[in-house]
Amino acid sequence: MDEQFEYSEKVMEHFRNPRNVGEIKEADGTGRVGNPVCGDLMEIQIKVEGNVLKDVKFKTFGCGSAIATSSMITEMAKGKTLEEALKITRGDVADELGGLPPIKMHCSNLAADALHAAIQDYMTKKEEKAKLEAEKYDYDVVIVGGGPGGMSTGILCAYRGLKTAIFEASSWGGILSWLCPTKMIENFPGLCEKTTCQDLIDTWLNDAKRLKVDLKKERVSEITQDNKVITEDGEYRGRIVVIATGTSPSQAGVKGEEKFSKNGRGVYYLVRNPEEFHGKRVLIIGGGNSAVDAALSIADTADLITIAHRRDELSAVPHKIEHLKTLDKVKILYNTELLEIAGTEKVERAVMRNIKEDEQLQMTVDAIVLAVGLTPNTEIFQKLGIELTEKGYIKTDRSQKTSMDGIYAIGDVASEVQFTVVAIAHGLIVAHNAYTQLRKPYWL
């Protein structure tokens, strides 16, 4: 036979028993090429999972080598990543077939071209789909709550190039901004006792502005299952929604609390402004860090300070308890619970009970500080039906995902370990997940 038309054994074998002939149902990409001179027509379809070619099929109208090259390229490409498949050349196909007659080299050219066209078609469709999907949303990431957790998440998402908005109902920086802005930050490696809470908040705000995070002063009243965030001013959709609503000081739930807790009538939830306690006899209820912090913060202004705690020891960190014990004006009542707050216009008396002795006692006071814990702010999610823990925190997995698709929760609302660094770390985890989920980078 003329060597120009001599086929190898492998070419003949693939021509007689072509592999992967046919169509793929709901193919992810299709590549069609033709050679007008000899009339060969070739169509290759691909199915992609992750970044890998899970299936490759062909339909070819043409000569023996067109069939053989089509068959061979499907075998070569299957199981390869898209990048690997794009590197297959006509020469590679010919080599795998043990060579092609020189005049037929254009046929292997077609096979590689058809595969590359199918991959290109898949990529174009993927980009269009992502664009359409993105157009349905106002933001990549919508964050509810502008405390340390929410602000850090916003900064880190924007740093990754995600279009981000933060909604804050009251003041940027969260509980630290209104409760203790001038306090030196503790438990923050590298910054402990070096910066005030407000300094830290100002730095976050500058970073968020520099990275073009949309900072919205709006209270969110509802989040819907399709990731809509509703405020008094409008509705916004985020491809990902992050709940960072933190906690609020808990109520003690005792008689008289409601009556005296508004308009400066003597009941306080933690201490915002120590000056308000000038010359007063103050009763603090609680025994944790918040209660001891409250006592220490009014040590220079109050006249007398009594701490009443249900247990027989305080649970604050040791150095704070030691400091407290050095203060003559501070008295601690252990095993004591508050029963009632009494008075006419303002707080005048506290009625308490010694739990061990089962004895009632009354104390004349001017102010009562309730430092009985923090309650997670989950009210607005009741309709959403998001899963909570037994203690009322939002349940998340290790990547901060909640029970609802596309909704994450971070910081104090989702954790019993309540520190700024924890909220920031949660923010970083979410920013990483949001980026990989939305941008699907090839390297992950």
Ligand SMILES: Cc1cc2nc3c(=O)[nH]c(=O)nc-3n(C[C@H](O)[C@H](O)[C@H](O)COP(=O)(O)OP(=O)(O)OC[C@H]3O[C@@H](n4cnc5c(N)ncnc54)[C@H](O)[C@@H]3O)c2cc1C
């Ligand atoms: C007295 C005190 C001292 C502390 N000192 C330290 C310390 O020294 N070091 C440390 O590491 N940690 C400290 N912490 C803990 C720290 O404050 C928290 O861990 C941290 O604030 C948690 O951040 P967050 O963003 O999760 O919540 P938060 O700070 O509570 O912020 C939540 C934000 O969400 C907003 N929000 C709530 N609901 C809505 C809504 N529906 N719509 C819009 N916005 C909403 C709130 O207004 C708030 O601004 C202290 C806490 C207290 C109470």
